Amino acid sequence: MAEEPSAKRHHAETSDKRSNLVDIKVPGEKRNYTRTLEGVELHGKETLEIICTSEPDKADEVISRMWRKLGGKPKRLTDMLQHDKLFTFAGFSIETDKEKLKLSGMEINPNKFIDIQRKWRVPYTEKEYDSLTDVAASVIHPFYKGMKNKINTQEDYKLWGTSELPDNLIEYVGLDAYAAYKSWFMIDYVTDGLEFAKEREANNFYGHPYCPF
Numbered sequence: 001m002a003e004e005p006s007a008k009r010h011h012a013e014t015s016d017k018r019s020n021l022v023d024i025k026v027p028g029e030k031r032n033y034t035r036t037l038e039g040v041e042l043h044g045k046e047t048l049e050i051i052c053t054s055e056p057d058k059a060d061e062v063i064s065r066m067w068r069k070l071g072g073k074p075k076r077l078t079d080m081l082q083h084d085k086l087f088t089f090a091g092f093s094i095e096t097d098k099e100k101l102k103l104s105g106m107e108i109n110p111n112k113f114i115d116i117q118r119k120w121r122v123p124y125t126e127k128e129y130d131s132l133t134d135v136a137a138s139v140i141h142p143f144y145k146g147m148k149n150k151i152n153t154q155e156d157y158k159l160w161g162t163s164e165l166p167d168n169l170i171e172y173v174g175l176d177a178y179a180a181y182k183s184w185f186m187i188d189y190v191t192d193g194l195e196f197a198k199e200r201e202a203n204n205f206y207g208h209p210y211c212p213f
Contacts, residue, residue, distance in 0.1 A: 052165060082108075
C-alpha cells in the first residue's frame with residue numbers, strides 16, 4: 001500500500017510485538033512485522049510512503065484511513081477488494097496475482113481487475129508482451145525503465161513470501177504498485193478522452209461554429 005508523503009529522502013521504521021531481547025533472524029522464519037519507508041523517490045519531485053505489513057489488522061487500519069479521506073466509513077481489506085464502484089485494480093499477468101490472493105483467502109472483484117498487458121501495447125514495439133517497465137516508461141516517465149536496478153532479479157525473487165522483506169524489495173514493490181496504478185490511470189484517461197471526442201464527432205459537434213465568448 002502506498003500513500004503520498006512529505007519527505008524527500010526515505011527512512012525506515014519497523015514495529016513488531018516482541019520484547020527488546022536480542023533479535024536473531026532465522027532465514028525463512030515467519031513472523032509478524034510492519035515496515036514503513038518514507039520519502040521513496042519517484043520521477044520528478046514525487047515521493048511515496050510505503051507500508052509493508054504481514055499483519056491483517058494493520059492493513060485494515062491503513063485502508064480505513066484511506067476510506068475516511070474519501071468521506072466514507074472504515075472498511076476492511078476484503079471489502080475494498082470487492083467494491084464495485086470506487087476502486088479499479090490493475091496489474092500485469094493478473095492470473096498469478098489471483099492465485100496468490102486465493103492462498104490468503106482473498107479475491108478481487110473480477111469486473112474491476114484490469115490486466116494492462118491485454119489492454120495496452122507500447123506503440124512501435126515487436127515484443128509479444130510489454131512489461132510494466134516498458135509501459136510505465138512510455139506513459140508516465142522514462143525513470144520507470146530503471147525500476148529493477150536496485151534488485152537482483154535472479155536472487156531477490158527467492159525472498160518473496162519471507163519475513164522480513166529487505167528494504168530494497170519493499171521499495172521495489174512500492175514502485176511496482178505505483179507504476180501499475182499510474183500507468184492505468186494515464187491510459188484510461190487518454191482512452192476516455194478519445195471516446196469522448198469520437199462521440200462529439202459522431203453527433204456533428206464540430207460542424208457547428210464555435211465562439212469562446
